[in-house]
Amino acid sequence: MTSPLRTETTAYGIAFIGGGNMASAIIGGLRKQGMPASQIQIVEPWAEQRAKLDAEFGITAQAEPGATLSSAGLVVWAVKPQTFRQAALQAGPHTGHALHLSVAAGIRSGSIAGWLGTERIVRAMPNTPALVGKGMTALFARPAVTAADQLAVERVIQTTGEYLWLAQEEALDAVTALSGSGPAYVFYFIEAMVQAGTEMGLSRAQAHQLAVETFVGASALAKASSEPLETLRERVTSKGGTTYAALTAMEQAGMKQHFKHAMHAARQRAAKLGDEFGAD
Numbered sequence: 001m002t003s004p005l006r007t008e009t010t011a012y013g014i015a016f017i018g019g020g021n022m023a024s025a026i027i028g029g030l031r032k033q034g035m036p037a038s039q040i041q042i043v044e045p046w047a048e049q050r051a052k053l054d055a056e057f058g059i060t061a062q063a064e065p066g067a068t069l070s071s072a073g074l075v076v077w078a079v080k081p082q083t084f085r086q087a088a089l090q091a092g093p094h095t096g097h098a099l100h101l102s103v104a105a106g107i108r109s110g111s112i113a114g115w116l117g118t119e120r121i122v123r124a125m126p127n128t129p130a131l132v133g134k135g136m137t138a139l140f141a142r143p144a145v146t147a148a149d150q151l152a153v154e155r156v157i158q159t160t161g162e163y164l165w166l167a168q169e170e171a172l173d174a175v176t177a178l179s180g181s182g183p184a185y186v187f188y189f190i191e192a193m194v195q196a197g198t199e200m201g202l203s204r205a206q207a208h209q210l211a212v213e214t215f216v217g218a219s220a221l222a223k224a225s226s227e228p229l230e231t232l233r234e235r236v237t238s239k240g241g242t243t244y245a246a247l248t249a250m251e252q253a254g255m256k257q258h259f260k261h262a263m264h265a266a267r268q269r270a271a272k273l274g275d276e277f278g279a280d
């Protein structure tokens with residue numbers, strides 16, 4: 001099989017169906033790793049978004065799928081779960097013998113296989129830190145996907161950060177609730193810390209820097225350390241001190257329970273998206 005990352009400028013390597021937030025994050029990674037704009041096609045019906053893609057990546061997106069899609073070795077489906085079926089029926093017939101990679105939440109690979117008439121399907125759940133090369137992606141391949149196909153997907157995804165493979169497709173719904181949606185939880189938490197900081201008299205800029213760097217630093221420490229998270233937390237928590245006061249208030253408010261409840265809601269929503277917008 002020809003690699004989707006082949007370098008001839010006459011042929012397009014990768015086609016994106018949908019050129020929104022997640023597609024942009026992946027394209028950003030590919031462009032930063034030196035993939036020429038000429039090897040990336042994008043189908044994006046929204047004119048304003050096409051102008052943005054042109055300005056950001058120097059890629060002229062197509063408003064509708066056309067014959068050039070058949071030259072793509074890899075087709076990345078980055079449309080909303082609600083519009084996947086319609087997009088698949090529109091663009092699918094133009095895609096030739098490609099390997100397909102879906103980043104849509106919830107939509108199961110069996111539905112996609114039915115719409116596209118091929119078993120060469122990999123599902124991915126990336127996240128938006130991909131835009132700065134710090135993404136985390138979980139991948140699942142249908143049984144017909146070969147080792148070479150998997151390698152081709154890895155070569156694309158590794159331009160955006162780290163990845164892991166899942167043996168069970170169902171686990172993707174849990175991944176969606178954890179790392180797919182996770183950046184939003186982190187931003188929400190940072191927003192709360194910035195708000196509290198400004199309420200306590202810090203400037204917004206100071207509170208922002210302090211909160212963001214605290215997340216960067218704590219994440220780096222958690223990643224570098226071989227110790228359990230609990231130990232790292234306890235090391236910050238002096239007996240009768242300030243952290244203890246804060247964590248006690250969090251426990252009393254049931255924050256951990258609320259947080260777990262929220263993540264279960266996200267996973268259930270992922271499963272429901274598959275039921276609602278997948279094939280029967």
Ligand SMILES: NC(=O)C1=CN([C@@H]2O[C@H](COP(=O)(O)OP(=O)(O)OC[C@H]3O[C@@H](n4cnc5c(N)ncnc54)[C@H](O)[C@@H]3O)[C@@H](O)[C@H]2O)C=CC1
Nearest residue numbers: 017018019020021022046078079080081087103104105126
């Ligand atoms: N945003 C995120 O953090 C993540 C999103 N995802 C998944 O990625 C997918 C895309 O999400 P976003 O990029 O956030 O959405 P988005 O709304 O930013 O992008 C979707 C794009 O698809 C375009 N589109 C609509 N109908 C189309 C069609 N028939 N053909 C081609 N393009 C069409 C829209 O104009 C839009 O620009 C979703 O399925 C979502 O579940 C997965 C992981 C993280």
Ligand SMILES: O=C(O)[C@@H]1CCC=N1
Nearest residue numbers: 104105176180181182
């Ligand atoms: O909110 C969503 O449905 C998508 C999937 C994971 C992150 N964003």
